[in-house]
Amino acid sequence: MNATWSDNQTRIEAAKELLAQAVDSLVGSENLEIALRVYGHQSPITATFQDCNDTKLEVPFAKDNYGRVKGMIKTIKAKGTTPIARSLEAAAEDFPDMNSRNIIILITDGLEACDNDPCVIAKKLHDKGVVVTPFVIGLGLDLSYLEQFKCIGSYSEAESKSAFKNALKSVVNKALVNTTVEVDLKDITGKPSETDVTMFFYKAGTNQMKYTMQHTINRYGNPDTLILDPSIKYDLVVNTLPRREVIDITIKKNTHNVIPVDAPQGYIRCRLNNASRSYDIESRVMLANEPTTLNVQDLNESEKYIVGKYTVEVLTLPRLYFTVQVNQSSTTNIEFEAPGLFMYKCNNPTIGQVFVLNTQGKWDWVCNLDGQSLTGQWNLQPGQYKISYRMKSIKSSIYSYEQDFRILSNKTTSLNL
DSSP, rough: OBOOOSSBBHHHEEEEEEHHHHHHHTTOOOOEEEEEEEESSOOOOOOOOTTTTTTEEEEEEEEOOOOHHHHHHHHOOOOSSSOOOHHHHHHHHHHHTTSEEEEEEEEESOOOOEEEEEOHHHHHHHHHHEEEEEEEESSSSOGGGGGGTTTTTTTEEOOOSHHHHHHHHHHHHHHOOOOOOEEEEETTSSOSSOOEEEEEEEEETSEEEEEEEEOOTTSSSSSSOOOOOOSSOEEEOSSSSSSSEEEEOOOOOTTEEEEEOOOOOOEEEEESSSOSSSOOOEEEEEEOOOOOOOOOEEEEEEEEEEEEEEEEEEEEOEEEEEEEEEOOTOEEEEOOOOOOOEEEOSSEEEEEEEEEEOOOOTTTEEEEEEEEEEEEEEESSEEEEEEEETTTOOOOGGGOOOEEEOTTTTTTEEEEE
16 A cells, blocks of 8 residues: 555555545435444564454544544555455444445455465355445456455556545445446347446436546456446436437436437458558548538448448548448448559649549549649549649640559559650
8 A cells, every 4th residue: 555656656655645534524424324344454464474364443433423534544654464354254243233334445455465365254244144345446456356356346456546545425425325327339130338438427308428447347247337426317328339328318326327329339440452562542432322421431440330321431532432321230342443653754743533433434523733843743532543734834725645554453554644
């Protein structure tokens, strides 16, 4: 607990500060009594000794003892070892009434350091009929150790002071308010398997943002549990492509709320089927029959979209257009030929235009020559082309010229005008 976080404050000092704030937030709560048990604060640990009995109920349960708890928090110093199992077992005996709803919030930056197994203690308490719900907040713990806390209770990790503040607030709300929310992003089968997208919670009917959260599937494979203020209604925006919205949501107090959102998703990827080198080509993605751009993605990049039909405009010269179907959890690949390089040069500034022969046998405009330059080049898609031009200084259409040329994939075509 004496390790330092990025703001040069030790974990113990940050924990004391935020615990004191949490205690202040509880003042006036109905039907609530709190106590404070501390471990590893009395006997210094040495190279040859650690006091595994260093756990003590510093402030017993009582009404309106918030000041005593805060006063004791100020005096705590991290000295000794980490007897989690013995502290849990002793804490279970601290509660004056086993018929009440009894909650333990365990805050630690280490794992069990003594000879007892917290899982064994948790089972012993359960077998005795001791109804205790532990919440574990781990400060800077290696995530590979998380499974060791599953047998104890709900676990939250805190890698920074701000993360600890949020975790502590969440745990206190879960323990006392017991109003929880999960957002189920449902796939095509109705399972809540979609995740990893930003959610905006607005006060219903307004632009007032209340929460911004990344949707998460927790370590148990379920949508993560959220704590929202149940006193207001919400409009939810899930930032999929395209986004999903749920309007006028009511959060019921003292229960677990589920907000279902149909959000089945798959992927679109654009790629070249014969590239001999790398190309910088972007693609514009739209809903089929709608002109609004949803996204512009890079070549070989896979992006997620809601299941359905899309129009993809590949920003080559000339443009390529595809209508594709996105299916659940699969990738729709859009493949096309690599371009070839077209280069021209001239002796005098020249104006002109490049055209491509389309599939109906007509010529489509592709690009214009730069009338200020004597050279130019473009990456063009394979096909039959025509260039029409004249010297910029000559003011007569009769001196117009044209040349046909063909572009081959991965090849260079040069013209002298």
